[in-house]
Amino acid sequence: xxxxxxxxxxxxxxxxxxxxxxxxxxxxxxxxxxxxxxxxxxxxxxxxxxxxxxxxxxxxxxxxxxxxxxxxxxxxxxxxxxxxxxxxxxxxxxxxxxxxxxxxxxxxxxxxxxxxxxxxxxxxxxxxxxxxxxxxxxxxxxxxxxxxxxxxxxxxxxxxxxxxxxxxxxxxxxxxxxxxxxxxxxxxxxxxxxxxxxxxxxxxxxxxxxxxxxxxxxxxxxxxxxxxxxxxxxxxxxxxxxxxxxxxxxxxxxxxxxxxxxxxxxxxxxxxxxxxxxxxxxxxxxxxxxxxxxxxxxxxxxxxxxxxxxxxxxxxxxxxxxxxxxxxxxxxxxxxxxxxxxxxxxxxxxxxxxxxxxxxxxxxxxxxxxxxxxxxxxxxxxxxxxxxxxxxxxxxxxxxxxxxxxxxxxxxxxxxxxxxxxxxxxxxxxxxxxxxxxxxxxxxxxxxxxxxxxxxxxxxxxxxxxxxxxxxxxxxxxxxxxxxxxxxxxxxxxxxxxxxxxxxxxxxxxxxxxxxxxxxxxxxxxxxxxxxxxxxxxxxxxxxxxxxxxxxxxxxxxxxxxxxxxxxxxxxxxxxxxxxxxxxxxxxxxxxxxxxxxxxxxxxxxxxxxxxxxxxxxxxxxxxxxxxxxxxxxxxxxxxxxxxxxxxxxxxxxxxxxxxxxxxxxxxxxxx
Numbered sequence: 001x002x003x004x005x006x007x008x009x010x011x012x013x014x015x016x017x018x019x020x021x022x023x024x025x026x027x028x029x030x031x032x033x034x035x036x037x038x039x040x041x042x043x044x045x046x047x048x049x050x051x052x053x054x055x056x057x058x059x060x061x062x063x064x065x066x067x068x069x070x071x072x073x074x075x076x077x078x079x080x081x082x083x084x085x086x087x088x089x090x091x092x093x094x095x096x097x098x099x100x101x102x103x104x105x106x107x108x109x110x111x112x113x114x115x116x117x118x119x120x121x122x123x124x125x126x127x128x129x130x131x132x133x134x135x136x137x138x139x140x141x142x143x144x145x146x147x148x149x150x151x152x153x154x155x156x157x158x159x160x161x162x163x164x165x166x167x168x169x170x171x172x173x174x175x176x177x178x179x180x181x182x183x184x185x186x187x188x189x190x191x192x193x194x195x196x197x198x199x200x201x202x203x204x205x206x207x208x209x210x211x212x213x214x215x216x217x218x219x220x221x222x223x224x225x226x227x228x229x230x231x232x233x234x235x236x237x238x239x240x241x242x243x244x245x246x247x248x249x250x251x252x253x254x255x256x257x258x259x260x261x262x263x264x265x266x267x268x269x270x271x272x273x274x275x276x277x278x279x280x281x282x283x284x285x286x287x288x289x290x291x292x293x294x295x296x297x298x299x300x301x302x303x304x305x306x307x308x309x310x311x312x313x314x315x316x317x318x319x320x321x322x323x324x325x326x327x328x329x330x331x332x333x334x335x336x337x338x339x340x341x342x343x344x345x346x347x348x349x350x351x352x353x354x355x356x357x358x359x360x361x362x363x364x365x366x367x368x369x370x371x372x373x374x375x376x377x378x379x380x381x382x383x384x385x386x387x388x389x390x391x392x393x394x395x396x397x398x399x400x401x402x403x404x405x406x407x408x409x410x411x412x413x414x415x416x417x418x419x420x421x422x423x424x425x426x427x428x429x430x431x432x433x434x435x436x437x438x439x440x441x442x443x444x445x446x447x448x449x450x451x452x453x454x455x456x457x458x459x460x461x462x463x464x465x466x467x468x469x470x471x472x473x474x475x476x477x478x479x480x481x482x483x484x485x486x487x488x489x490x491x492x493x494x495x496x497x498x499x500x501x502x503x504x505x506x507x508x509x510x511x512x513x514x515x516x517x518x519x520x521x522x523x524x525x526x527x528x529x530x531x532x533x534x535x536x537x538x539x540x541x542x543x544x545x546x547x548x549x550x551x552x553x554x555x556x557x558x559x560x561x562x563x564x565x566x567x568x569x570x571x572x573x574x575x576x577x578x579x580x581x582x583x584x585x586x587x588x589x590x591x592x593x594x595x596x597x598x599x600x601x602x603x604x605x606x607x608x609x610x611x612x613x614x615x616x617x618x619x620x621x622x623x624x625x626x627x628x629x630x631x632x633x634x635x636x637x638x639x640x641x642x643x644x645x646x647x648x649x650x651x652x653x654x655x656x657x658x659x660x661x662x663x664x665x666x667x668x669x670x671x672x
Contacts, residue, residue, distance in 0.1 A: 004273035004346035005266055006072045006309065008089055011099035012109040012642070013078035016129040018044040018056055020099055020253035021075045026183065027259050028071075030064045030333070034183070034256075043334035044075040049439050055079065057436055058409075059089050059295050061307055061332040061348060069267060072348040074294075080112075080642050081430035084412030085295070087116065087377035088359050092294045092309035092348060094276040095240070096124040097262070099253075100145075102134035107144035108587060108641050115614060118150045120375065123240050123271055125247040127262055131159060131166045132252045142248065149246055150615065152209050154236070156247040157261065158202050160192060169250055169258065170195065172203045173232050183256040210235045213244050233268060241271035273346030282311045282372060284345035289313030291321065291363040292374050294348070296408045300444055304408075306354045307332070308363065311374070315343045315351075321363040327353030359411050380412045381647050382427030383633040386434045387454040389424065395447045399424075402445035406437060413437055420457040420533060430633055456627045458664065459576040459653055460530045462537060465490040468567025472558040475550075483555035485509065485517055486543040487563045489571055492536045494653060498525060502541040509544040509556070516553035517541050520560030529573040531668055535653065539564075575661040578626040581651040583619055584636065585611055586644045591618045593639045601628035602657075623651065627660075 009017040018037055021044050026034040035042035040051045044060035056077040063072040074093060076086040090096065096117060100110055117124045128141060138159055146153050160177060161167040168179040168186060177195075178186035191199065207227065211218040214235050220227045239245045249265065251258020277284040295307040317340075319326050330337040330350040343349040357363070360376035390399050403426075407413050414427045428434040434451075442448040466489050474481040492499070500518045502509075509517070521539050528534040544559075582603075586594045591608060598605055603624040611617040624632070629648070636644040656664065 002070055002344055002346060003068060004070045004072070004348075005095070005270055006074070006093045006273060006276075006346070006348050007266060007270065008074045008076055008086070008093040008096040009099060010076045010086055010090070010096050010113055011078055012101075012106065013055060013080075015078060015099045015101055016253045017075055017078060017099045018042055018060075020097075020127065020129065020259070021060070021062060021073055023183075023253050023256050023259040024073065024263060025062060025064070025333075027256065027263065028064060028066045030062075043336075046335045048443060049436050057082065058297075059085050059307070060334055061350070062334060063331045063348065064333065066263070067267070070347065071266075074348070079432060080109075080637065080645075081428070081433040082436075083112075083429065084377070084380050084410070086113075087380075088411070089294050090116070090120065090122055091360070091375050091377055092292060093122070094273050095266070095270040096122055097266075098124055098126045098246075099129050100126060101130050102128050102136065102138065102141045102250075104136050104140045104144035106641070107141070107148060109643055110145070111148040111587065111614075111617075112643055112645075114149050118243070119613070121243045123243050125156075125240065125249065125265070125270075126153070127253075127258070128248065128250045129253050131250050131257070132255070134166075138250075145248070147616075151244065151246045152212070154206050154209050154245045154247045155202050156206070156236075156265065157250050157258070158195070158199055159250045160195065166250075166252060166257065169261070170199050170202075171261070172199070172206050173229055173236070175199065175203060178261075180252075180255070180257045185260055186257075207232070209245065210239060213239050237269045237271075240269050241275060277311050277345065280311065280372070280374065284312050286312045286345075287314075289315060289319070289321070289363070289365040290372055290374075291315065292376075293354070293357055293359050293361045293363065296354075296357075296359055297350075298405050298409055298444060303353060304355065304405075305330070305350045305352055306357055307348065307350050310343050310345050310347045310349065311372075312345045313365070314345070315349070317341050319365065321351075321354070321365060322357060322361070324354050324357060326351045358408060380429060382412070382414050382429065383646065383648070384430050384434060385425045385427050385454050385630070386438075386451050387423040388426050388438065388449045388451050391448045391450055398445070399441075399447050402441050402447045405445065406440060409440075410437065418454070418457060421455040423454055425454050430637075453630055456664075457578060458532045458656070459535045459578075460528045460532045460573050461494075461535055461576055461653075462489065462491045462568065462571035463574055464570075464572050466567050466570040467542075468563045468570075470559045470561070470563025470566060472555050472562055474555075480547075480550040481552065481555040481558070482547040482550035483513070483516075483552075483557070483559035484545040485541060485556060485559045485563050487521070487560070487567060488540040488542050489564070489567050490538045490540075491571070492538050494536055496536055498522070498535065499538045500540075501538070504541060504544070508546070509541065510546060510551070513546065513551060513553050513556040514541065516556040517544075517560040519553075520557035521564055523557075524561045524564040529568050530575055530665060532575070534568075535576065575656040575664060576653040577656045578650060579623050579652050579654045580626055580629060580648045582622050582624050582629075582632075582646050582648045584622065584644065584646040585614070585617060585619055586636070586640050588616045588618050590640045590644065591620065594618075594620055594636065594644065597632075597635060597639060598622045598624065601625070601632065602660075603628065624648075625654075625656075627664075 608620040
C-alpha cells in the first residue's frame with residue numbers, strides 16, 4: 001500500500017502560504033522555476049480572480065511524489081471571508097501547516113483557526129514565515145502564539161540572527177546549527193557561542209514538554225540522561241499525530257529558508273494517511289470504497305471536477321459512486337491535470353462529472369451500503385447580503401442554473417427571493433466574498449450582474465381602532481356592480497398577525513359575498529397607507545347592504561378595499577422594522593468596543609458572557625434592526641483584527657423611531 005501525506009497550508013491572508021507551496025514544489029524538483037505571486041505565475045492562485053487580487057480565492061491542490069511518499073498539499077485561502085473553503089478541506093487532510101508572520105499583534109488572527117484544529121483534533125504545526133521582516137523579538141512572537149493555542153507549543157528550531165538579519169537556525173533535536181542559502185540546502189556550522197545558553201534552555205523546554213506525555217522520557221530527564229535523538233523524534237511523531245503538541249518551525253519561504261527542514265519534518269513526523277483513516281474508524285486496507293468530497297470546481301471548458309479524499313478501497317476509471325459514473329480520475333498540480341487509471345486509499349484526487357454530488361458528501365460504490373459517519377465541516381451562516389439582477393433580462397432564466405453551480409463550488413453562499421421587496425438576494429461572508437461570486441457568474445457562466453444593497457422588508461401596522469364604510473357602485477348598462485360594507489379595524493399585539501371576522505345579522509351581506517370582503521381586505525393589506533404590507537391587525541365585517549341583481553363577490557371585494565383605504569389613515573399607521581437576535585463572538589480585549597458598536601447601530605445589548613471552549617473570548621447577545629446590519633460584519637472584523645464573527649436569526653418586528661421613519665418614508669417616496 002502506498003504511503004501518503006495530505007497536508008493543508010492554512011493561515012491568515014498575506015502570511016505566504018502560496019509562496020511556501022511554490023518553494024516546496026521547487027525543492028522537490030516538481031517545478032524547474034519558482035513562481036511569484038506578484039508576477040502571477042504560481043501553481044496556486046491560478047484563476048483570474050486570484051491573479052487579479054493577488055490572493056488565494058479557492059483551495060488549490062498540488063500532488064507529487066517525494067521519495068517513497070505521495071504528497072498532496074492543499075493551499076487554502078487566508079481571507080476570513082473564504083473560511084468555508086479551508087474548513088471543507090481540513091476534514092480530508094492528515095495534518096496542517098499553520099503559516100504565520102513574526103508579528104505578535106497579528107497572531108490573534110490565528111485564534112479561530114487554532115480553535116478549529118484543536119476541536120477537530122487535526123495534527124498541526126506552525127511555520128513562522130517572513131522571519132527576515134520580523135519587527136519584534138522571536139520570544140515575543142512565541143509568547144503570543146502560546147496565548148492562542150490550547151495545545152503546548154514545542155519549538156523545533158531556534159533562529160540564528162535578529163529581526164531582519166536571519167542567517168540560519170539551530171535544530172533543537174540534533175542541536176546542530178545551520179546557515180541558510182537562498183533556494184539551496186543549509187550548511188551545518190558550529191553552534192554560535194553567544195546562543196549556547198538560549199539553545200540549551202530551548203532544548204530543555206522541548207524535552208520537558210514532550211516528557212509530559214512520555215513517562216520514560218520523564219524518567220530520563222529526572223536522572224539527567226540525555227535521550228537519544230531517535231527517541232525524541234519518535235515522541236514528536238507520536239504526540240504530533242495525537243494532536244497533543246504543536247511543533248514550531250521558522251523560515252523565509254520566498255528565499256527557500258527553512259523549507260527543506262519543514263518538508264523533512266512532514267516526512268518523518270507527520271501522521272501517515274493510513275493512521276488518519278484508522279482514527280476515523282475506517283480500514284484503509286478494506287476493498288470497500290469510501291471517499292469524501294472536499295471541493296467542487298466548475299470550468300467553462302471542462303465542466304465539473306470534484307476534489308475527493310479516498311479513505312478506503314481503490315477507485316478505478318469508470319467506477320460508479322453514489323449511482324453516478326465517474327468520468328475520469330486526475331491528479332492535480334494546480335490547474336494541471338494528470339489522468340490516472342486508479343486511486344488508492346489515502347490519495348486525494350479529482351473526479352470528473354460527479355453530477356449532483358455536493359461538498360462534504362460521502363461516496364460509496366454500492367447503492368444502499370451503509371455510509372460511515374464521516375466528519376464534515378459546519379456550514380457557516382451567511383452574514384452579508386447583496387441584491388442581484390442580470391444586466392441583460394434575457395439572462396434571467398440562465399441565472400438560476402448559474403447560481404446552482406456557484407453554490408456547488410462554494411456552499412457558504414446562499415440565495416433567496418424576497419417576496420416583499422421582489423429582490424433576488426445573494427448571501428455570503430462579506431463584500432470580497434460576494435465580489436468573487438459575481439465575478440465568477442460573469443466569467444464562468446456568462447451572466448453579468450447589477451448589484452445593490454437589499455431593501456429592508458419594512459412592514460406597517462396601526463396604533464388605534466377605527467370604523468369605516470365602503471360602497472362600490474358602478475353602472476355600465478345591463479347589470480351593474482354594487483357592494484356596501486362597514487368594517488371595524490383594530491390593532492393586534494405584535495406578532496399576532498392578521499385576522500378577519502364577521503358579525504353579520506339578518507343577511508344584510510349574503511354569505512356568498514363575505515369571502516369577497518375578506519379578499520378585498522387582504523389585497524389592500526399588501527400595500528398599506530405608508531406603502532408597506534400591513535401586519536398585526538384585526539378586521540371585522542359588521543354591517544352592509546346589497547342589491548339583489550347588481551351585487552357580486554367582486555363588487556364586495558372592491559367595497560372592502562374602499563373601506564380599508566378610507567379607514568386606515570384614521571388608525572395612526574406606524575412603520576415597523578425587522579429586529580434580529582444577534583450573538584457576536586469577540587476576543588475579550590475587544591468586548592467594550594463591540595458593545596459600543598451595537599449601541600451605534602441602534603442595538604439593544606441583552607448581555608454578554610465568556611464564550612464556551614474559547615479561551616479569552618466573549619459572546620455578546622443583542623437585538624439589532626435589520627436596517628443596521630448591512631455593514632455589521634465589516635465593522636466587527638475591523639474592530640477585532642478580522643476575527644470577530646456573529647450568528648443571527650429573525651426575531652420580531654418593532655416600531656421604527658420617528659426620525660428614522662421619516663427618513664425611510666422620504667427615501668421610499670423619492671424612489672417611487
